[in-house]
Amino acid sequence: MPLAGSLDIRPLVPGSPEVVLDDDRVLRLNEVDILQVLYEVRVADRESLVPPALNPTIPPVVSFLIYRAKESEFGPFALAQVRLTARSGVRPRAYLVSARCDNPELSALLARSWGFRVTPGEVSLQRFHDRVDCTVSEPRGTVGNGGGSSPGRSILEVSLVDPVPVTGHDVQYPPGMHLARLERDGVWVPRIVQVDSEYEFRRADRGRPSLNSFDPAAWGDDRLVTDIAVSASFAACDMTIANVRYICNPDIPAAEGTEKVSDK
Amino acid sequence: MEFGLFMELSVPRPWTPDSERQVYENALEQVRLADELGFDYIWAVEHHFLEEYSHCSGPDIFLAAAATMTKRIRVGHGVVACVPQYQSPIRVAERAAVLDIISGGRLELGTGRSATWPELSGFGANPDDTKKTWDEFVRVIPKMWMQERFAWNGRMFSMPERAILPKPLQKPHPPMWVAVTSPGTEIDAADRGLGCLGLSPGGFADSEKKVLNYRKHIETCDPVGAFVNDKVLTVNFLSCCEDADLGRRNGLKVASMFSYMAAQLLSAKEVLPTHSYPSEGLLPALRRESGSPGDAAKAFKGVTMGTPDDVYEAIAAWENVGFDGINFIHQFMEVVPQQYVLDSMRLFAEEVMPRFKTRDGTARGGASRRVPATAGAGMS
Numbered sequence: 001m002p003l004a005g006s007l008d009i010r011p012l013v014p015g016s017p018e019v020v021l022d023d024d025r026v027l028r029l030n031e032v033d034i035l036q037v038l039y040e041v042r043v044a045d046r047e048s049l050v051p052p053a054l055n056p057t058i059p060p061v062v063s064f065l066i067y068r069a070k071e072s073e074f075g076p077f078a079l080a081q082v083r084l085t086a087r088s089g090v091r092p093r094a095y096l097v098s099a100r101c102d103n104p105e106l107s108a109l110l111a112r113s114w115g116f117r118v119t120p121g122e123v124s125l126q127r128f129h130d131r132v133d134c135t136v137s138e139p140r141g142t143v144g145n146g147g148g149s150s151p152g153r154s155i156l157e158v159s160l161v162d163p164v165p166v167t168g169h170d171v172q173y174p175p176g177m178h179l180a181r182l183e184r185d186g187v188w189v190p191r192i193v194q195v196d197s198e199y200e201f202r203r204a205d206r207g208r209p210s211l212n213s214f215d216p217a218a219w220g221d222d223r224l225v226t227d228i229a230v231s232a233s234f235a236a237c238d239m240t241i242a243n244v245r246y247i248c249n250p251d252i253p254a255a256e257g258t259e260k261v262s263d264k
Numbered sequence: 265m266e267f268g269l270f271m272e273l274s275v276p277r278p279w280t281p282d283s284e285r286q287v288y289e290n291a292l293e294q295v296r297l298a299d300e301l302g303f304d305y306i307w308a309v310e311h312h313f314l315e316e317y318s319h320c321s322g323p324d325i326f327l328a329a330a331a332t333m334t335k336r337i338r339v340g341h342g343v344v345a346c347v348p349q350y351q352s353p354i355r356v357a358e359r360a361a362v363l364d365i366i367s368g369g370r371l372e373l374g375t376g377r378s379a380t381w382p383e384l385s386g387f388g389a390n391p392d393d394t395k396k397t398w399d400e401f402v403r404v405i406p407k408m409w410m411q412e413r414f415a416w417n418g419r420m421f422s423m424p425e426r427a428i429l430p431k432p433l434q435k436p437h438p439p440m441w442v443a444v445t446s447p448g449t450e451i452d453a454a455d456r457g458l459g460c461l462g463l464s465p466g467g468f469a470d471s472e473k474k475v476l477n478y479r480k481h482i483e484t485c486d487p488v489g490a491f492v493n494d495k496v497l498t499v500n501f502l503s504c505c506e507d508a509d510l511g512r513r514n515g516l517k518v519a520s521m522f523s524y525m526a527a528q529l530l531s532a533k534e535v536l537p538t539h540s541y542p543s544e545g546l547l548p549a550l551r552r553e554s555g556s557p558g559d560a561a562k563a564f565k566g567v568t569m570g571t572p573d574d575v576y577e578a579i580a581a582w583e584n585v586g587f588d589g590i591n592f593i594h595q596f597m598e599v600v601p602q603q604y605v606l607d608s609m610r611l612f613a614e615e616v617m618p619r620f621k622t623r624d625g626t627a628r629g630g631a632s633r634r635v636p637a638t639a640g641a642g643m644s
Contacts, residue, residue, distance in 0.1 A: 001276055001277060001316070001597070002524040002525060002527075002528055003528060038535050040385075055524075055527075055528055056528070057528055057529070057530050058314070058315065058382055058528050058529050058530065059381075059382055059530065061530065061535060085530065085534075085535070087527050087528060089524075089527075090523050090524055090527035091527070092527075092534060166537045166538075166539070167539075170537035170538060170539065171537050172533070172534055172535075172537075174534075204537070206536075206537040206538075228385065230381070230385070230535050230536065231535055231536045231537065233537050
């Protein structure tokens with residue numbers, strides 16, 4: 001039978017963002033650089049990586065997904081996400097484990113409107129002729145978040161090496177599934193928010209993935225031990241994070257627990 | 265129209281020491297019955313590492329058993345992965361020839377290249393290369409069968425002169441097919457004079473376009489073998505029952521389970537940006553069309569489920585699209601009882617199949633369309 005998620009979400013719910021749905025809330029981001037690096041995850045109990053609403057994939061794959069823009073309505077920002085490939089029913093999705101962002105104003109909006117589980121972090125994305133490097137570190141000048149990390153300590157170093165051009169059609173970013181809380185009849189209840197984005201690609205490359213360091217505890221799940229490399233891609237695009245259209249109950253299969261919250 | 269069965273040999277958890285044996289036994293019972301009932305083909309897939317979804321990693325061995333217990337049904341060895349990390353083309357030619365001998369000349373060879381990340385990465389194959397390796401496999405295999413000794417110096421595969429043995433019973437060689445899932449592969453099949461083994465049902469309009477494209481291109485093909493196989497088969501789910509609701513319900517059980525299980529497998533395209541896999545192939549097509557489990561309203565058009573009349577009408581529609589036959593997925597993950605599967609096959613053979621066959625049991629509207637290759641074409 002299809003594998004079903006069995007992640008115990010109870011410890012995660014109190015720290016989940018409180019989301020206020022707004023049909024008009026879309027976020028347009030221009031000239032965004034996106035690095036995505038994928039690795040298989042070696043874990044004995046793969047079902048326990050994602051909530052019961054979702055299904056794990058065979059094999060489970062962790063996605064390091066980094067956005068960087070030099071300008072936005074909130075100023076420059078870089079956002080790094082750790083996601084896991086998953087399925088909502090039969091549809092490809094990515095479950096957000098957590099994210100780090102260097103822009104507090106944008107972080108607040110992402111959490112409030114789309115349920116990004118995001119905490120401060122120093123995120124660097126650098127493009128060279130022959131590689132793209134990303135480093136994520138605990139923020140300096142504040143107490144680190146998760147795993148007792150110390151300020152400035154690196155928690156992720158990934159790269160794409162030897163890029164070659166591909167088309168935007170070749171690159172895929174499945175919609176995110178974010179564990180959050182929504183108000184229902186005056187009570188904040190756990191829900192998974194589906195985050196859909198659209199992309200207009202200017203260029204896309206793929207290359208060899210390289211993972212120099214990854215501290216899974218700092219991202220909220222110390223079981224994410226990476227195995228073989230899968231792929232790396234880089235894209236330059238304009239993107240839009242759409243208003244939330246679907247949410248689902250994290251405790252029951254998405255095929256039964258999905259609710260449409262907007263027709264837009 | 266010709267009719268076949270696709271055997272995935274899926275084994276649901278929880279696994280017991282007997283689970284796989286039971287699935288294989290059920291499948292062989294279906295094969296025996298299919299032969300008695302007049303089905304044209306039995307196909308056994310080749311998959312590796314796809315837990316539950318398919319435990320059919322040694323299809324030639326399964327088919328050898330099937331061949332010895334049947335008399336007339338064609339034995340479809342396909343889709344064989346034409347990826348050198350899985351197996352050398354020499355081994356494909358050798359084992360297929362053995363199967364042709366054991367079956368008394370009933371072998372059909374289906375070729376393909378795998379589409380899932382767990383399989384390709386499990387063998388360390390580069391997804392960028394699979395189209396190239398497939399192309400070379402299909403060109404050398406018929407030569408290996410026909411030439412007394414064979415040597416090759418290719419781009420993806422080379423070998424010194426050797427006698428590749430045994431030779432198949434069918435002369436000049438068994439028919440060859442290509443699994444068609446990605447857009448454009450039907451043209452690859454046509455250009456090489458190979459049969460089109462459709463694995464993605466799609467809609468009527470898309471399918472018609474594909475068939476027309478195939479027919480157009482095969483007119484001017486440069487066959488890789490000694491003859492052209494210009495048949496086009498599609499795939500569907502079979503559930504035939506006098507009780508329409510039960511027939512549809514059981515058919516949708518199979519289709520939905522297939523969709524869910526297929527969806528869990530990471531496709532190469534999903535995780536690797538590559539031109540080599542321009543679409544995600546069969547699996548997403550089916551899951552898009554099948555919708556959620558139990559949601560009959562979302563079943564794709566033309567499903568061969570329901571009463572014999574329902575099934576007849578659906579098949580007639582596919583015949584109008586231009587297909588020469590349909591291979592059925594009639595069981596998956598043992599979601600319907602074996603007795604139901606056998607009864608469904610019997611009812612289909614009694615009530616539906618005759619409407620598409622002539623009195624002597626051949627396909628209505630035409631005989632095998634295996635056209636000799638023109639002199640000098642392909643084989644040298």
